[in-house]
Amino acid sequence: MAGAMLGETAHAVWHLAEKVMFAWYEAKMFIEHAGIVTSDALHVLVGVGLWVLAAVVLRRRLTDWLPWLVVFAAVLFNEAVDLWVEQWPDAAMQYGESAKDILLTLLLPSLLLAVARERPELFGRRGLSQAPREPDEPTRQP
Numbered sequence: 001m002a003g004a005m006l007g008e009t010a011h012a013v014w015h016l017a018e019k020v021m022f023a024w025y026e027a028k029m030f031i032e033h034a035g036i037v038t039s040d041a042l043h044v045l046v047g048v049g050l051w052v053l054a055a056v057v058l059r060r061r062l063t064d065w066l067p068w069l070v071v072f073a074a075v076l077f078n079e080a081v082d083l084w085v086e087q088w089p090d091a092a093m094q095y096g097e098s099a100k101d102i103l104l105t106l107l108l109p110s111l112l113l114a115v116a117r118e119r120p121e122l123f124g125r126r127g128l129s130q131a132p133r134e135p136d137e138p139t140r141q142p
Contacts, residue, residue, distance in 0.1 A: 025085045028078070040104055047071055047105035048112075063116045068109055075105040 032039050054070035055062050079098045088094035116123055 021081045021084055024078075025081050028081075040100075043101050043104040044108060047075070048108050050074055051109040051112075062113065063120070065113075068113050071106065071109050075102050078105075 032042060035042065037045065051067050051071045052062070054060075054067035055064070058066055058070070060066050079102055082101070083094065083098060086094065088097075
């Protein structure tokens with residue numbers, strides 16, 4: 001009896017997960033077809049936007065790994081949904097498209113994270129190990 005209930009629960013959870021995946025896919029298709037940007041450009045924009053939004057919501061700096069990990073998890077979920085819902089005649093082309101989408105989504109957040117961590121002065125802040133800079137112009141005494 002317990003096994004039957006567990007099986008029914010697992011089936012219900014799987015059915016709910018499928019509904020969520022199909023709803024996400026339909027919403028994503030609407031956004032892609034209603035917008036003025038290409039699907040590839042949308043991946044780039046969403047990657048950066050989600051990275052910044054995750055940092056704000058989680059109250060973390062963009063130099064922290066957690067906002068980047070949110071983007072990574074989101075892109076993996078998105079591509080898993082694409083692979084589950086779409087059935088291309090050539091699986092290699094479909095996997096290649098998914099790999100390209102992952103790369104496009106993570107490219108700018110990854111690049112900006114690395115640069116912000118290694119060269120924070122490029123973003124208007126001195127690194128912790130850097131000595132204060134001398135002012136460009138001497139201050140005038142009255």
